[in-house]
Every structure is written in C-alpha cells, then in structure tokens.
Amino acid sequence: MRHVIALDVGGTGMKAALVGADGTLLHEARRPTGRDRGPDAVVASIVEFAADLRAHGLAHLGEPAAAAGVAVPGIVDADHGIAVYAANLGWTDVPLRDLLSTRLEGIPVALGHDVRTGGLAEGRVGAGKGADRFLFVPLGTGIAGAIGINGTIEPGAHGSAGEIGHIVVRPGGPPCGCGQRGCLERLASASAVSKAWAEASGDPNADAADCAKAVRSGDPRALAVWQNAVDALADGLLTALTLLDPHTLIIGGGLAEAGETLFTPLRAAVAARVVQFQTLPEIVPAALGDAAGCLGAGLLAWDLLDATAPGTTDTTARTTTPGTTTNPATPTPRR
Ligand SMILES: [Zn+2]
Numbered sequence: 001m002r003h004v005i006a007l008d009v010g011g012t013g014m015k016a017a018l019v020g021a022d023g024t025l026l027h028e029a030r031r032p033t034g035r036d037r038g039p040d041a042v043v044a045s046i047v048e049f050a051a052d053l054r055a056h057g058l059a060h061l062g063e064p065a066a067a068a069g070v071a072v073p074g075i076v077d078a079d080h081g082i083a084v085y086a087a088n089l090g091w092t093d094v095p096l097r098d099l100l101s102t103r104l105e106g107i108p109v110a111l112g113h114d115v116r117t118g119g120l121a122e123g124r125v126g127a128g129k130g131a132d133r134f135l136f137v138p139l140g141t142g143i144a145g146a147i148g149i150n151g152t153i154e155p156g157a158h159g160s161a162g163e164i165g166h167i168v169v170r171p172g173g174p175p176c177g178c179g180q181r182g183c184l185e186r187l188a189s190a191s192a193v194s195k196a197w198a199e200a201s202g203d204p205n206a207d208a209a210d211c212a213k214a215v216r217s218g219d220p221r222a223l224a225v226w227q228n229a230v231d232a233l234a235d236g237l238l239t240a241l242t243l244l245d246p247h248t249l250i251i252g253g254g255l256a257e258a259g260e261t262l263f264t265p266l267r268a269a270v271a272a273r274v275v276q277f278q279t280l281p282e283i284v285p286a287a288l289g290d291a292a293g294c295l296g297a298g299l300l301a302w303d304l305l306d307a308t309a310p311g312t313t314d315t316t317a318r319t320t321t322p323g324t325t326t327n328p329a330t331p332t333p334r335r
Helices: 041-062 094-104 114-123 192-203 208-216 222-243 252-256 260-273 289-308
Strands: 005-008 014-020 025-032 068-072 076-077 080-085 089-096 108-112 133-138 146-149 152-154 248-252 282-285
Touching: 005 041, 005 114, 014 041, 014 289, 025 041, 025 208, 041 068, 041 089, 041 094, 041 252, 080 094, 108 114, 108 133, 108 152, 108 289, 114 133, 114 146, 114 152, 114 252, 114 289, 133 152, 133 222, 152 248, 192 208, 192 222, 208 222, 208 252, 208 260, 222 248, 222 252, 222 260, 222 282, 248 260, 260 282
Parallel strands: 005 068, 068 108, 133 248, 248 282
Antiparallel strands: 005 014, 014 025, 076 080, 080 089, 133 146, 146 152
16 A cells, blocks of 8 residues: 655654555554664664664555655754754754665655644644644744645745744843743743743642643632733734734644633733734644644655656645755655
C-alpha cells in the first residue's frame, strides 16, 4: 500500500507514523532522541528511525514509503533542507533533508518547522478545518505561532513568521531569553503561569494546571494570576488579528488543556479589545494535541508526491507549503 513516513522530532522524544493517502495511520512508533549523547547521536537516531520505518513498510505494507516528512524544532532553513539551530537538541546546520534522502534510497524528503507543521495539520484536518485563514498558537513552555493561509503555512522571508510569543505586550516587563523584555511568552505561556502561581501560592511545585484548578474553586489569588495571563494573551492576540484578520484563532499547548477556564475569559478579553473596523475571530481549542506535528509531517510528505505526480488535478485538498523543503530532484513548485 502506498504510504509516506511522518516523523516529529521533539526535545526528548520522536513520534513517527506511516501514513496512507487518505490520512490513515498504518503504523505508529515512538523513540527517544538520545540527546544526552550529543547532537550527532540525535541526528543518527533520526536517520536510523526513518530507515527502520522504511523497512517496516517494505515488510508489512508491500512497498517502501514513497516520501518522508520530518518536523524539527528550532530554526529551519526552508530552502536548503537544513536544521539550522535547536537549543534543546544542541545542533547547528544539520543537512537533515539530504542525510535522510540518502539513507531512504533517494525518496523525496520534506523538512518542516515543528509548530508550523503542527499548524498545517490543525488547519487542514484539525480545529481549523475549513478556515482559509487562521492562526495556530500553542501555549507551552514558550509560545509560538503558525499563520495559515489557504491550506498552507506562511514561513516568512527568513523562516520566523508567526513568532507571536515574542511580541512585547508589557514594555519593560520580565526579561525574555530572546533579549527583549515583556514578551508575551514570559507572561502567558504554561511555564509563565506555573511560575507566577508557584510564587503566589507559596508552593514551589504548583503549576499552571494547579492554578486552573484553584481558579475553578474561586481562589482570588489564582484568579488574579490567571487574569494577568489572559489579559497579556488577549493583548498579543489583538496585535495578531490586527495584522492578519484571521477567521479562526486555534489555541493549543498545555495551558489550553484548562478548557473553558481559559477560553471563556479569553474570548471575553479579546472581544473587549476588538474595535469597530475589526472582526472578532472564532477562538477555538486545538483538536489534535501532541499528534499535530506528526500528522503535519505526513501532510508535508504527501504534498511532495502530489506536487510531482503527473496529471495531478486536485490542487485544493493538498497544496504545497511554501517554506518546506524538497529533495533537489523534486523541486517545489512556487505559487
Ligand atoms: Zn522574547
């Protein structure tokens, strides 16, 4: 059965799948990245994992994968298939696309940025299904973003479009790892809320989920911490919707697991900030959870095949993502 390899590389673990043409997951697997053994070991783990997935397809699905999609964290050089930098994996300038393509007998390989790849999946098959313009914002250790336009994700000229976590929402506020002060992710990420609630509650082990629980039980200290984060998030999202005018804001990551404890006050806070010329977008929770990166990697791989298939007529279901990279043998059409 015709299928592709989908691989999502995280900080500590990798999620992979063999994906059929209709999106069916034919085989799923997980492995550690082995980052404690250094960046070279991580790269070797990724390449070997992909090779084993190819072998699995050959043995159980009657043929090897026709293409592969890989999502990686950090900075990704879209045009050259290079994983430029990832602080959590310790690598710089890894020519991952070529390494993978060589190991996988020359099949086309797409390399994508993890959040943009996850956003691609949320936009096509998740919470944004049917929305031609959306913004996907996962609230985790940090805050990132993916700008969805007509079934593709806008990468920007240098691969850093959508980094909403580094919009300054509190000038002169807490310092951020990026060098600025008062960035959104220092105020409204799951880790920022965890830190603020640990301080306010006096429990150094308290986290954002505990804060949400305390909010639901009416604890006024928790409500204050929560509202601070919600207000900062609404300020950041207002900037985003002023620039992008999206139909849908898809909010994911650990903090979104608080459900309506987050979404009810967030919708109210954004609504209170929208002015006359603006249209309030739909604000919805992400639907795919931590499977988004892997599903998106599968979409990237199928996009490569659709883009190179002779006589391809269906250009609406799957369109090529600008900024993803292809094997030199299979150039990405530019639209
Ligand atoms: Zn920052």
